[in-house]
Amino acid sequence: MDYSEKWGVDVEEAVRLALIDLKLSRDEVEVTVLEQPSKGFFGIGSKLAKVRVEKKKEEKKEEAAKTDVVFDKEKGAEGPEAVENDEAVKEKKVETERHQNRDGRKDDRKSRKNRNRNERKVHDGKQNERNLNIDVVDxxxxxxxxxxxxxxxxxxxxxxxxxxxxxxxxxxxxxxxxxxxxxxxxxxxxxxxxxxxxxxxxxxxxxxxxxxxxxxxxxxxxNYRAKRQKTLEQLAERLAAKVIRTGKYVRLEPMNPYERKIIHATLQQNPEIITRSEGEEPYRRVIIELKK
Structure with a gap:
């Protein structure tokens, strides 16, 4: 996947979620802001930020083809200047590769660090949601x-x-x-x-x-909460069936902790499905995927 469109409380948050989705660093992508965020009163009229984050297109490397080669006119072959230029090109190429490898290792370490931190957040959030019972008011x-x-x-x-x-x-x-x-x-x-x-x-x-x-x-x-719970339970079952049928995971819209609990609780006994959460409040969402 070369691009990802994400929502967030602000542009920075939306970009961060997209980078995680693409597994790329900020320098490797181009960002287009599709919708600017705005605040409302008690949630009325509020809008999230939406961005499109796209992987940069790799530029064609034509340095070798463009390298000037000096010929000895009398010998009809490469003279000393050509050899000297060729050595300079080789040294430059080696130095470039060295920098790329070093930067690549830095990006890998940064990516692993961010991935581990997000996995810990997902695990902790998932455990907290599962340990809470669905509230029923008698x-x-x-x-x-x-x-x-x-x-x-x-x-x-x-x-x-x-x-x-x-x-x-x-x-x-x-x-x-x-x-x-x-x-x-x-x-x-x-x-x-x-x-x-x-x-x-x-x-x-x-x-x-x-x-x-x-x-x-x-x-x-x-009676909104009871109706919403029933709707979410039906949604969870329908999306779980889709995941089993297609083999592809499904990412739900951002939900509050109570609604995420309903999704987790509805599917926790399904032997073919596993659920997890990603992101940060208030835009944390549930992922439904096949058990590996």
């Missing part, structure tokens, strides 16, 4: 309440965002579960649930700021 065990700190915070934030929503809160000993619905449900969910995840994260920070024991916060809208 609403029957939670008590419905009219007032709560999380409700107050959510109503204030969504009001400032200009959204009109209804709220229902349930609490347990170490958990707060809030359901939302209304005409602006789609907006609060956002693309692939990004806005919903951001709101949930901020609410968790507020609730646990002065709390002695950690309180888990789960925020849902129009």
């Amino acid at each position: 609403k029957e065990k939670l008590e419905e309440v009219e007032e709560h700190e999380a409700l107050t915070f959510l109503k204030d934030v969504t009001e400032k965002m200009g959204l009109h929503l209804n709220f229902k809160a349930r609490v347990g000993e170490d958990m707060v579960y809030i359901e939302m619905d209304g005409k602006d449900s789609g907006t609060i969910i956002g693309k692939r649930g990004q806005t919903l995840d951001s709101i949930q994260y901020l609410t968790s920070l507020v609730i646990n700021k002065d709390s002695e024991n950690y309180i888990k916060v789960v925020i849902d809208a129009e």
Whole structure:
């Protein structure tokens, strides 16, 4: 593969991921920025950077063909100057090869170092994701309440965002579960649930700021999380079948840790498939491939 197109939080991150994919150094490629990144509010309107990284075309080596050769006119053969020029060309060629070998060894060491670091990140991230169970909220065990700190915070934030929503809160000993619905449900969910995840994260920070024991916060809208889980499970099974059929690995779109857990958990019992993760948050993604 001579090129790779990657997304990233910024251009530098996208280029780094593409270089890993191509197994090339920065000096060996040409970079074209396809889309510039931009930030949004709580994920609304945000855009990733997209780049196309292409291997440089090797220039034809024509030094030997262009080398001037001086002939002795009387002898009709190469004279002393020709021999001298030939020796200079040989010395230059040897010196060039020496530099290339040295640079090549440096690139190899750098490449191995980066590859080992990324493999450690993949292994650590994969282990962390697999050690976590898929969260299932049992609403029957939670008590419905009219007032709560999380409700107050959510109503204030969504009001400032200009959204009109209804709220229902349930609490347990170490958990707060809030359901939302209304005409602006789609907006609060956002693309692939990004806005919903951001709101949930901020609410968790507020609730646990002065709390002695950690309180888990789960925020849902129009039963989105259950629907998303089912969709991801079906996607995982469908892509696994494709990998088995074609023998080629599949790289999924960037997902949050919870969604990656769903993919791993769905396919962990498949005897022909192995899953792993690559990249850094928040653009870490799952790779589905055949077991070797």
